[in-house]
Amino acid sequence: MVHVVITGGSSGIGLAVARQYLERAARVSLIGRSQERLEAARARLISETGRSADDILIASLDVTDDAAVQAVLSAIEADVGPCDILVTAAGLVSPMPFDALTGAQFKRHVDTNLNGTVHVISAVYAGMKARRQGQIMIISSGAGLIGLHGYTAYCASKSALVGFAEALRVESRWHGIDVSICFPPDTDTPQLADELKLRPAEAVAMIGRAGLWSSEAVARRIVRALDRRQAEIFFTPTLYLLARFGGVAKPWIYRWFHRSWRR
Ligand SMILES: NC(=O)c1ccc[n+]([C@@H]2O[C@H](COP(=O)([O-])OP(=O)(O)OC[C@H]3O[C@@H](n4cnc5c(N)ncnc54)[C@H](OP(=O)(O)O)[C@@H]3O)[C@@H](O)[C@H]2O)c1
Numbered sequence: 001m002v003h004v005v006i007t008g009g010s011s012g013i014g015l016a017v018a019r020q021y022l023e024r025a026a027r028v029s030l031i032g033r034s035q036e037r038l039e040a041a042r043a044r045l046i047s048e049t050g051r052s053a054d055d056i057l058i059a060s061l062d063v064t065d066d067a068a069v070q071a072v073l074s075a076i077e078a079d080v081g082p083c084d085i086l087v088t089a090a091g092l093v094s095p096m097p098f099d100a101l102t103g104a105q106f107k108r109h110v111d112t113n114l115n116g117t118v119h120v121i122s123a124v125y126a127g128m129k130a131r132r133q134g135q136i137m138i139i140s141s142g143a144g145l146i147g148l149h150g151y152t153a154y155c156a157s158k159s160a161l162v163g164f165a166e167a168l169r170v171e172s173r174w175h176g177i178d179v180s181i182c183f184p185p186d187t188d189t190p191q192l193a194d195e196l197k198l199r200p201a202e203a204v205a206m207i208g209r210a211g212l213w214s215s216e217a218v219a220r221r222i223v224r225a226l227d228r229r230q231a232e233i234f235f236t237p238t239l240y241l242l243a244r245f246g247g248v249a250k251p252w253i254y255r256w257f258h259r260s261w262r263r
Helices: 012-023 034-049 064-081 104-129 152-177 190-198 201-207 215-227 237-262
Strands: 003-007 027-032 055-062 085-090 132-139 177-181
Touching: 003 012, 003 064, 012 027, 012 034, 012 085, 012 215, 027 034, 027 064, 034 055, 055 064, 055 177, 055 190, 064 104, 085 104, 104 132, 104 152, 132 152, 132 215, 152 177, 177 215, 190 237, 201 237
Parallel strands: 003 027, 003 085, 027 055, 085 132, 132 177
Antiparallel strands: none
C-alpha cells in the first residue's frame, strides 16, 4: 500500500490531498502542530472515506524543529513503512508592511515555509535514495512567482522554494526521486480566511479577481500531477505565463501597477 506523508495534513490543502489518497486506498501520515486539529482531521477523514483509523497516522510535530522532524519521520517510517510520496503543505502567511514586521515574524515565515520544507524532505530523502524511488511535492504559492505588497516574508520564503526545488531536482533525478513544486492561487482554506483579514489593498489590486479555488480542486491537480510525474503545477494560465515569461513581463507589471495605484 502506498504511504503518503503530508505535512500540514490537518487542514486545508494538505487535508484535501489526504482525502484523495485515502479514496485510492493509500495509507497516509498527517503532520501538524496541534494534536486536537490532527484528531479532528482523522475523525473527519474516517467518516468521509470509510477508511479505518489504522490507515491514518497522525503526528504532532513542528516542522521548524529539525531534530524533532528527523526523529518523528523515522518513527513514522518504522511504524507505517517507507514514505513513497511526501507532500509538504505546512506553511504560514501573515501579511503586513515590511517595516511593521519584526525580525522574529520574518524568521518564522522562513523557518516554517522554507526550512520546515527542507527539514522534512531531508528526513525522508536518504531512504528514497536508497530505494531508488520516491516522489516529493513542494507547495509554494503564486506569491512565489511575483512580489506582492505586504508579503515580503511570504514571497521570500515561497520563492526560495523554487530555487531549492530546481536544484534538488537536478540531483534527485539520478536517484529515481521526482521533485515537483506547485503554485496554488487563492484557495478557500482557514489560512486564506485569516490572511484576507490582513491583505493590504495594494495586494488586492495586484492579485485582482483571480477567483477562489476549493482545496479539493487544488488537491485533485496535485494528485494528478504526482500521477504524471509532472515537475510543476501552475493552476491558472496567468501563473503559468508569470512563471515562464516573468523575467520579461514583471518590470511591466510592476510599472503598470505603480501607475494605476497612484491614480
Ligand atoms: N490557501 C491559499 O490560498 C494558499 C495559496 C497558495 C499557497 N498556499 C500554501 O499551501 C499550504 C497549505 O495552506 P492552507 O491554506 O491549506 O493552510 P491551512 O488550512 O492553514 O493549513 C496549514 C497546515 O499547516 C500546519 N502547520 C502550520 N505551521 C506548521 C508547523 N510549523 N509545523 C507543522 N505543521 C504546521 C497547520 O497545522 P497546525 O497549525 O496545527 O500546525 C495546518 O495543518 C501552505 O504552505 C500555504 O502557504 C495556500
